[in-house]
Amino acid sequence: MMKYVPQIKDRANNHNVSKENPLRALLGLLVFISFGLLILLTVSYAGIEALVRLYPSSAVSLLTSITPSFDSENEPGSVEQDLLNRLVSIYDKMKPHLPLEARSYNFQVISSEEPNAFAHPNGTILFNSKTGEMLKSEIELAMIVAHELGHYHHEHHLKRISRIFAYITTSFVISAGFSSSNLFIDVALKSFLFSYTQDQEKEADFFGLDLVYNTYRNVEGVTTFFEKLSEYEIEWISSDLFSTHPGSKKRVQYLKERAGKMGYLKARIH
Amino acid sequence: MELISFIIALIFLVCMYFVGSYIEKLHYDSIHEREDKLANLPVVTFDKSYELSNIDKVDLVIGSAVISLDHFKRFLASLQALVGGRMSSYESLVDRARREAVLRMQEAAPGAEIILNVRIETSSIGSTAQQKQSVGSIEAIAYGTAIWK
Secondary structure: OOOOOOOOOOHHHOOOOOOOOHHHHHHHHHHHHHHHHHHHHHHHHHHHHHHHHHOHHHHHHHHHHHOOOOOOOOOOOOHHHHHHHHHHHHHHHHHHHOOOOOOOOEEEEEOOOOOOEEEOOOOEEEEEHHHHHHOOOHHHHHHHHHHHHHHHHOOHHHHHHHHHHHHHHHHHHHHHHOOOOHHHHHHHHHHHHHHHHHHHHHHHHHHHHHHHHHHHOOOOOOOHHHHHHHHHOOOOOOOHHHOOOOOHHHHHHHHHHHHHHHOHHHOOOO | OHHHHHHHHHHHHHHHHHHHHHHHHHHHHHHHHHHHHOOOOOEOOOOOOOOOOOOOEEEEEEEEEEEEOOHHHHHHHHHHHHHOOOOHHHHHHHHHHHHHHHHHHHHOOOOOOEEEEEEEEEEEEOOOHHHOOOOOEEEEEEEEEEEEO
């Protein structure tokens, strides 16, 4: 006959549950995974960068094919057509001052309430109609045109390919293994990648400023667009860390500094 | 907007760590207290070695419990799943569910002499179709034959 004796459990030593502090476990994992992702990013970036340098034209074709294209036709007399006419006129004035290689550009205007402009890798410069509504003077609009031309001049599309594909590769690996944690990793990745695109935006801004000055001998209004944009931005939210573009106030500031340094301010900057 | 999402998610994660830890502590306190109360009711896995004479009543008793991971542990688990190894964040979840199920089974047999042939099973429930890789909640079910004399 067996005898049952109730066990006195040692609650401090539950052998079924890990005694590791969860916060310490999280920290250790984050360090380990970050290191792994850094290696993956570096390898994929370096590999694609090498391919882009070897086959630049194929890289542009590939980028063009994966970027959504727009082919809109505007009604004669519409707001969009009016903006398109202004853009073409500005470009015609800028042409003789462009230090660019022989390349043709095509302007397109899309009806949108969001102020934005975008340089497509295939040479199409897209403008949202709202941008035209916001920018009444020619120089204000010319600055945005010149900025987009600056992206082509510096071949930013080509330079971004490696980063974009490194991001896609790493995101793919992350999405295969993560569920709820991907927001944090995604944000960390973007902050790493976007710091680079901010430099490119600054480079295009400086190119735009120089081109506007060379075309008009006047830079009054070049910062208007960014000043208007900054009115929509809440300062602590518009962090540079998580954005493809520098904050609008920062752009206004460095454009004014550059204009002063280059002597453009003899013509007053707004 | 991404900065806002990041900050909100981070605050939420930290809050859920403290909330989850507190709820887990309360649950363990309850488990310990009830285990002490029910310590004299044997729960055993054998079925044939028991003297089956002078039995007043026999009945199947079942206890089941569903316990969910908190957000912090789910986040930690998703990181641990990537690199493999010991899933420490699930351990307390399984432990709590198993012990709670056994306690509920014992509580379903008030005055019993013993519970024989006890079996414990677990299953994952609450994972959505989009999140098949993650465990939403775990169910533990304990069942056995209660003997009254």
